[in-house]
Amino acid sequence: MTTDAAQAKLTPRDFASTQDVRWCPGCGDYSILAQTKKVLANVGIPREKVVFVSGIGCSSRFPYYVSTYGFHGVHGRALSTATGIRVSRPDLSVWVTTGDGDALSIGGNHLIHAIRRNVDINVLLFNNRIYGLTKGQYSPTSPPGKRTKSTPQGVIDFPLHPLSVAIGAEATFVARAVDVNVKHLAHVLERAARHKGTSFVEIYQNCAIFNEGAFEYATGKDTKEDTTLYLEHNHPLIFGKHRNKGIRLAGMDPEVVTLEGDVAEDDLLFHDETQAEPSLAYLLSRMHYPEFPEPMGVFRCVERPTYEDLLMEQINGAVEKQGEGDLKDLFEAGDTWVVE
Amino acid sequence: MTTDAAQAKLTPRDFASTQDVRWCPGCGDYSILAQTKKVLANVGIPREKVVFVSGIGCSSRFPYYVSTYGFHGVHGRALSTATGIRVSRPDLSVWVTTGDGDALSIGGNHLIHAIRRNVDINVLLFNNRIYGLTKGQYSPTSPPGKRTKSTPQGVIDFPLHPLSVAIGAEATFVARAVDVNVKHLAHVLERAARHKGTSFVEIYQNCAIFNEGAFEYATGKDTKEDTTLYLEHNHPLIFGKHRNKGIRLAGMDPEVVTLEGDVAEDDLLFHDETQAEPSLAYLLSRMHYPEFPEPMGVFRCVERPTYEDLLMEQINGAVEKQGEGDLKDLFEAGDTWVVE
Amino acid sequence: MVVSTQPDQSGKGAQQVIEVEEIAVRFCGDSGDGMQLAGTQMTNTSAVFGNDVSTFPDYPSEIRAPLGTLAGVSGFQLNFGSHRLRTPGDQVNALIAMNPAALRANVADLEHGGVLIVNSDAFTQTNLDKAGYTENPLDGDGLNAFKLYKVPVDTLNAEACAGSGLSGRAVARCKNFFALGLSYWLYGRPMDPTLNWIEGKFGTKPAVADTNAKALKAGYYYGETAEIFTHRYVVAPAKIAPGKYRKVSGNEATALGLIAAARLAKKTLFYGTYPITPASDILHDLSRHKNYDVRTFQAEDEIAAMTSVVGAAFAGAFAATGTSGPGLALKSEAIGLAVMTELPMVIVNVQRGGPSTGMPTKTEQSDLLQSLCGRHGEAPLCILAAATPADCFAMSIEAFRIAVEFMTPVILLTDGYLANGAEPWRIPDVASLPKFDIKHPTTGDDFKPYLRNEKLARQWVLPGTKGLEHRVGGLEKRDVTGEVCYEPENHHRMVELRQQKIAGIADTLPPLEVLGDESGKLLVVGWGSTYGAITTAVERCRKKGLPVSSVHLRYIDPLQKELGGILERYEQVLVPEMNRGQLVSVLRNHFLRDVTGFYKVQGKPFLIKEIEAKIEEMLNGKES
Amino acid sequence: MVVSTQPDQSGKGAQQVIEVEEIAVRFCGDSGDGMQLAGTQMTNTSAVFGNDVSTFPDYPSEIRAPLGTLAGVSGFQLNFGSHRLRTPGDQVNALIAMNPAALRANVADLEHGGVLIVNSDAFTQTNLDKAGYTENPLDGDGLNAFKLYKVPVDTLNAEACAGSGLSGRAVARCKNFFALGLSYWLYGRPMDPTLNWIEGKFGTKPAVADTNAKALKAGYYYGETAEIFTHRYVVAPAKIAPGKYRKVSGNEATALGLIAAARLAKKTLFYGTYPITPASDILHDLSRHKNYDVRTFQAEDEIAAMTSVVGAAFAGAFAATGTSGPGLALKSEAIGLAVMTELPMVIVNVQRGGPSTGMPTKTEQSDLLQSLCGRHGEAPLCILAAATPADCFAMSIEAFRIAVEFMTPVILLTDGYLANGAEPWRIPDVASLPKFDIKHPTTGDDFKPYLRNEKLARQWVLPGTKGLEHRVGGLEKRDVTGEVCYEPENHHRMVELRQQKIAGIADTLPPLEVLGDESGKLLVVGWGSTYGAITTAVERCRKKGLPVSSVHLRYIDPLQKELGGILERYEQVLVPEMNRGQLVSVLRNHFLRDVTGFYKVQGKPFLIKEIEAKIEEMLNGKES
Numbered sequence A, B: 001m002t003t004d005a006a007q008a009k010l011t012p013r014d015f016a017s018t019q020d021v022r023w024c025p026g027c028g029d030y031s032i033l034a035q036t037k038k039v040l041a042n043v044g045i046p047r048e049k050v051v052f053v054s055g056i057g058c059s060s061r062f063p064y065y066v067s068t069y070g071f072h073g074v075h076g077r078a079l080s081t082a083t084g085i086r087v088s089r090p091d092l093s094v095w096v097t098t099g100d101g102d103a104l105s106i107g108g109n110h111l112i113h114a115i116r117r118n119v120d121i122n123v124l125l126f127n128n129r130i131y132g133l134t135k136g137q138y139s140p141t142s143p144p145g146k147r148t149k150s151t152p153q154g155v156i157d158f159p160l161h162p163l164s165v166a167i168g169a170e171a172t173f174v175a176r177a178v179d180v181n182v183k184h185l186a187h188v189l190e191r192a193a194r195h196k197g198t199s200f201v202e203i204y205q206n207c208a209i210f211n212e213g214a215f216e217y218a219t220g221k222d223t224k225e226d227t228t229l230y231l232e233h234n235h236p237l238i239f240g241k242h243r244n245k246g247i248r249l250a251g252m253d254p255e256v257v258t259l260e261g262d263v264a265e266d267d268l269l270f271h272d273e274t275q276a277e278p279s280l281a282y283l284l285s286r287m288h289y290p291e292f293p294e295p296m297g298v299f300r301c302v303e304r305p306t307y308e309d310l311l312m313e314q315i316n317g318a319v320e321k322q323g324e325g326d327l328k329d330l331f332e333a334g335d336t337w338v339v340e
Numbered sequence C, D: 001m002v003v004s005t006q007p008d009q010s011g012k013g014a015q016q017v018i019e020v021e022e023i024a025v026r027f028c029g030d031s032g033d034g035m036q037l038a039g040t041q042m043t044n045t046s047a048v049f050g051n052d053v054s055t056f057p058d059y060p061s062e063i064r065a066p067l068g069t070l071a072g073v074s075g076f077q078l079n080f081g082s083h084r085l086r087t088p089g090d091q092v093n094a095l096i097a098m099n100p101a102a103l104r105a106n107v108a109d110l111e112h113g114g115v116l117i118v119n120s121d122a123f124t125q126t127n128l129d130k131a132g133y134t135e136n137p138l139d140g141d142g143l144n145a146f147k148l149y150k151v152p153v154d155t156l157n158a159e160a161c162a163g164s165g166l167s168g169r170a171v172a173r174c175k176n177f178f179a180l181g182l183s184y185w186l187y188g189r190p191m192d193p194t195l196n197w198i199e200g201k202f203g204t205k206p207a208v209a210d211t212n213a214k215a216l217k218a219g220y221y222y223g224e225t226a227e228i229f230t231h232r233y234v235v236a237p238a239k240i241a242p243g244k245y246r247k248v249s250g251n252e253a254t255a256l257g258l259i260a261a262a263r264l265a266k267k268t269l270f271y272g273t274y275p276i277t278p279a280s281d282i283l284h285d286l287s288r289h290k291n292y293d294v295r296t297f298q299a300e301d302e303i304a305a306m307t308s309v310v311g312a313a314f315a316g317a318f319a320a321t322g323t324s325g326p327g328l329a330l331k332s333e334a335i336g337l338a339v340m341t342e343l344p345m346v347i348v349n350v351q352r353g354g355p356s357t358g359m360p361t362k363t364e365q366s367d368l369l370q371s372l373c374g375r376h377g378e379a380p381l382c383i384l385a386a387a388t389p390a391d392c393f394a395m396s397i398e399a400f401r402i403a404v405e406f407m408t409p410v411i412l413l414t415d416g417y418l419a420n421g422a423e424p425w426r427i428p429d430v431a432s433l434p435k436f437d438i439k440h441p442t443t444g445d446d447f448k449p450y451l452r453n454e455k456l457a458r459q460w461v462l463p464g465t466k467g468l469e470h471r472v473g474g475l476e477k478r479d480v481t482g483e484v485c486y487e488p489e490n491h492h493r494m495v496e497l498r499q500q501k502i503a504g505i506a507d508t509l510p511p512l513e514v515l516g517d518e519s520g521k522l523l524v525v526g527w528g529s530t531y532g533a534i535t536t537a538v539e540r541c542r543k544k545g546l547p548v549s550s551v552h553l554r555y556i557d558p559l560q561k562e563l564g565g566i567l568e569r570y571e572q573v574l575v576p577e578m579n580r581g582q583l584v585s586v587l588r589n590h591f592l593r594d595v596t597g598f599y600k601v602q603g604k605p606f607l608i609k610e611i612e613a614k615i616e617e618m619l620n621g622k623e624s
């Protein structure tokens, strides 16, 4: 939802609640909170028009820390709860903060169904590849082999890749960011806020206690340029400390090439976030470290009517055709008879 | 699971149960039942080693009609039930029959999680694009605009495409067939039966009562050659009454071309079901009527260890390392003390 | 029951006319034979004629079982009378069977000496085989117990409709009207209402309209002219409160009630649900009333449905869901969230045969305890139960009344029998309906989300209200402020407060009325859909002078305050339930009062006579 | 409680030695301060020393709240005595507080006149601020009620460990051992067990081992030499049944019991679950025992977990799941399927504070009614409740015994207090454990899936058995054959049979024993984790000569047969519960017996004295 309400401009601080924040020192959630407040201020939606909805998890504590309306629901059901809110109140800006367990384990089904209906909700998935609140069991995004409280010999479940799942359900807005790259995170969050329809954002989030360093490769000073690739619409896929590496298509498969000799920028795969078919976005979602740099930014951003708009069309259409419903007509519809 | 047990070969009739089949006249389920029995006989798994598991729906009545072991569970949970069976009994051949509502609406989460774990289960999704048993509400695969019992003004939910969802979860075996093309259906079912890991098969199934003709385009005598495309491994994508149309890649997007002039077979997209990356399979899953012919057959078939094999590895490994668990050791582990 | 008999005046037929107080007719045939339509037509005609009516359809549990098989038989039972009717009738007085399977599946319910009309044309060898008859029941004397009339319906119908220009199949499809016409003659029903309906329905297809009308008349005149019928029956109009009426099933009435409540409060009605038999029709009905700002949401499952309803309630809509047992089980956790967040919503549970998938198309009353206790922790809420199909309307409105007045989820229990059964509904004057005036707070000066009013209800804030931004959720709340709070004493107090709030609803309930004497030997206590059978049985027993009274509970939690005192005034208490004693355990627990449970868990409602017999048995001291 | 006092022989110190029967010590500090370890060490030492022990940890509900804040305080309470102990102690006799926040969060639980040792070094301005102290509590006389000892632990520990070669932070990490040493001296505990433990644990890192040992000794000798301590306390060994012991928490014991049951039956243990506090540790424990053919499956949610367990049971495994309230709610529908398919499985429910997300880290007994009634339809099953941490072992085995003997799901109720509390467990001789001999049918001559034995249990067939291929599911079954069946009488009968089967379990239960007189003025009835507090309270009252007895229920459904008779033999019945009277309603319903409920819903267990007081109040006739 995007309302640049002409009103006394709010500052990020205005979006802070009175509750003191209770995440562990070093938790990536702090940075996401800070950037979200900044974006809310930028987008300029009045505080009372915003609702944050969550399930259960460290990430799901989020609504307590923003001064908007908030609903801390049950585990995994944030998206269906948010859908109920949006469908009955399309005037509200609805945000969901959720975890990799909350959204992809117990809540996986609600996620793909909200996405396919394209309900206008901004979904921030805090992916720390672990169950934080319950103290360190593996999650659907934990890498195979990882030893956790519930997998002393290592994870044997093949992980789900959040963006691939979202694209499998044909999401209209799909993006990725990482907690510590705050500028880019804020940029992506603002793009999500301005998209009409379900905006799905995966945020790499460091769990300092149970999965410290899980994203070291993507955030480390001297590794990040080679392990991540920042997408730009209509630009070729270039990355690397020296910006001399790129992604080229070999048939249907991406390959890493070095920009030298006969390999020019024009030979590279160009990003097009508006491509109607999600196949490119899907292919990008398949690029994983270490084989590939992991794309960051907006993978896909296309228009499709939202569920609630289509519903309101039917409702308003019905009112136009049949007129505001009147109870007397309702009661007397069908065969009636009178007893004197 | 694939055991060509050397034993008195069973016939399809041997796989018929004593229950009389109770689907409506003209229901596509009859044909799926017939072909499945044929395949069971071909594959040669002993009857007692086979378990059919289902949820609730017309399609989920299936287990009653085969003479193997069967479990008719609750709505949407066939895959998690089957997982419990496979994990505790890897010697059994486990099959799931499910509907578009059972597997993709209430059961969507269990489907993607079984798929990502690659539990060795053969999943037959009877896609009739409607809720049959509950008499005609729309399902997650019903096309937008469709008028059903619960959508008198037409469906406003954008549909889920079963194969795209399965590929979003990185399924190792993905295929499609249609009820009335029995030869091809049997072929696909046999391929599924022989694949190790989760085999996901979408079957276009006609609901004669609540969605008659939904697949007319793909089955009609004079339309089917132009509306469907039968995939062959390592062969170009060719279709059409006169086999003169093909699919070519334009960047990342498929396009329909006619084989004439300077367009030769070699210019077409070649199918490779074994491609490690699922991007091609995903792209194929995006080809929908009327813009494209809808691919039939095996989209993807790759090897990946199954969940239960990895689990048994850990178990056997533990036994080798620590020896068969002994209760005395178990009880006396850790700090103990003796009171005289 | 026979009132008087005299020779027929009307037609030339020499039949005797017998006047009776009520008649139960059942039409049965293949799903394709249009039996539901025939039954509905005769119901409407009888209602317009001035009789009281009560009906119950009996669909096959298979969608479309093969033609002519037992599994494919569809039936419709109509009870019409010259006095108040509360059930479709214990026993069938007249059975119209269109084929052997229909005969086989239904003949057991036909009263001894009852009228049995069969379509003799359908008794072919193949059909007999499909029905599992080794020999034709129409030959031999297996049916001697009944007044058997073999009518070659197919032939007669075909003859009557000859030259209609319609195809043979189309003509055959009219045979239900032939059968209907015949029953109209047999029971002295006017044909006009149905003729008008045909006109209205097929007006655009004159040939079809014409042929159906021909078939109807042909059936009627066949009765008059064919010499085979020895009796006719007439049922005088009933004394019914004047007013405008329509027929409603329980599910229709529930949908009407939900819409009415929302409209009366000038609110959006959000209905989030997942289809399940026998609740789905509520969704179907509601989805057809979008111009009443009804927003139906068919969710991916019951958990999504329930949480969407919680979200909608938080957002300020009139939020409701409908389901049946298995769905209610799945909603348990989310309902707990609704209790903790103290938001208003209505959960309609149309009970069916359990446990598990059980007998999905059959009726039962076995979700009472799940409704009461099926949540973790101490999670009290309000539970209502509708007594008749039309009562579903009143109770749906009442459910919303309580939900918003006390800021609580309310479970409304109905069941498959109410949902599909139908009765006349006296259309209320809109002005006479309850008023809803809902006040959402609008000013922010130190607003406290969990501050309670004298009814212990917290305020219902609309998101979007400036200055009232706040957060709620499933964690324990600090009293008044609503912040997350783990303090021991606070938790203890909040648990008590939530209980007291629900208990307090009792102060707003209508008094519980006793049918019969205020005290005595035996009290029958019922709840929900057993109302019709129990009340009729008690009335009949009282006519016979038996010292029995009854109370019927439409409020399960909290119970009406009078109940405890009433129970004490009777020597014995009988509690008939379509379960294994769920209300019995509630009564024992609340009142430490020994009561006699009378259980029927057969997927079918009680018959009046079953309860009558039980009452007599207890009064004859066989029990207790 | 003081037994004797005399001047100290041992050290030079001039302290008085006081002999006492039991002591409750609580260590508290920052999550990082190693308080759990210190407490565990003192527990083991005391156990080895021959005392009875009972412990309870108190973790912060935040994962890692900021250093030095109240939210970050972690505590460990140890009760050790010269007689049988059943609780961690009502009141703390000695509190060791490592910083201001720890003092602030715990001092209220310290007895009047109790020992209070504080790490004075930690009482800096920043720490005082973080704890919310406006002034330093160590100055002024706010703590005069206690024997306050200000010990500069950081300094002394640093001095003692000087020259260890370890970093300052590493040395600081040893301060819990300094505090431990001091308490060892104060309570005359031997240091060897801990010194040995240090050796074993850090053997590979001599510097670390050495420094920890130094710290321990330094603390010990500080007590001896510093003149500040006026008293020492000794607690004589208890008379404990001879045998080999280990300490177990309720969750550990549950895991041990599940594994043992499966091993005894030579079966695979399948444990399908979804993590949830406070049940997750059962999963963690089981996942470390793969060599016992334990197959843990962390499912995507509780519904998948439960249905996977149903599948595993159908496949022939010993199938179990573990969860807490919200998870049990989600499992409701699938448990109904287990009831209908009559398959054996164990559902462990570790209760926590509800409703909804409630107070997840706190204990409660409020899922009894959900366990009993939280399913649609008539879906009876067996419910057990463990009484102590170690009892979780016995009851897990008993749960499987009943599950396979009667082919039914069994719910085993524990709670957060049992789950995390620990007590000594006398390690049983494997040969003394129950035998399981499970017979799966192997021959096919007209096999009937729902044919029942004298216990009404059907047979458990292993898929893979030739000739026994059959289908089961959630639809109603025909008696004996198990085919799908909608016949009215059959349904009625099956509903009865399922109920009778569960009722029949009572015939196989151990007799219910009364503590105290077989009849009299007052009976206290408890269930589950209240055992320790109730039993101790009743024993104390009886010592005072009060006419009170008690029974403790570990079987909730069915109840033991003796209960009804027992209840009749007492004038009054008191039922303490950590809920609002869930067992009370069960007793009232079953026995039409008025009982007095005594409810504490604070997320904390009953104190012994609270129950003592209530007993005295009732016997003084204030109640009833």
Ligand SMILES: Cc1ncc(C[n+]2csc(CCOP(=O)(O)OP(=O)(O)O)c2C)c(N)n1
Residues within 6 Å of the ligand: A056, A057, A058, A059, A060, A075, A098, A099, A100, A101, A102, A103, A126, A128, A130, A131, A132, A133, A134, A139, D274, D275, D276, D277, D302, D326, D327, D330
């Ligand atoms: C129905 C239910 N099941 C399980 C839980 C326990 N639980 C709470 S949060 C959580 C997962 C947390 O992981 P994630 O969603 O990744 O959030 P994070 O804490 O990592 O931010 C679990 C299993 C619960 N609260 N409710």
Ligand SMILES: Cc1ncc(C[n+]2csc(CCOP(=O)(O)OP(=O)(O)O)c2C)c(N)n1
Residues within 6 Å of the ligand: B056, B057, B058, B059, B060, B075, B098, B099, B100, B101, B102, B103, B126, B128, B130, B131, B132, B133, B134, B139, C274, C275, C276, C277, C302, C326, C327, C330
């Ligand atoms: C928990 C639960 N919710 C809802 C239902 C009702 N129900 C049974 S089958 C079904 C959907 C059937 O559609 P599908 O899965 O496509 O199967 P089909 O009948 O079309 O083969 C529904 C909603 C149920 N049985 N259980």
Ligand code: SF4
Residues within 6 Å of the ligand: A022, A023, A024, A026, A027, A028, A029, A058, A059, A128, A132, A133, A206, A207, A208, A209, A210, D063, D064
């Ligand atoms: S446990 Fe991890 S995710 Fe949770 S608050 Fe702490 S650091 Fe953050």
Ligand code: SF4
Residues within 6 Å of the ligand: B022, B023, B024, B026, B027, B028, B029, B058, B059, B128, B132, B133, B206, B207, B208, B209, B210, C063, C064
């Ligand atoms: S309703 Fe449709 S899907 Fe179900 S049996 Fe009939 S034809 Fe088949």
Ligand SMILES: [Mg+2]
Residues within 6 Å of the ligand: A099, A100, A101, A126, A127, A128, A129, A130, A131, A132, A139
């Ligand atoms: Mg996480």
Ligand SMILES: [Mg+2]
Residues within 6 Å of the ligand: B099, B100, B101, B126, B127, B128, B129, B130, B131, B132, B139
């Ligand atoms: Mg379907």
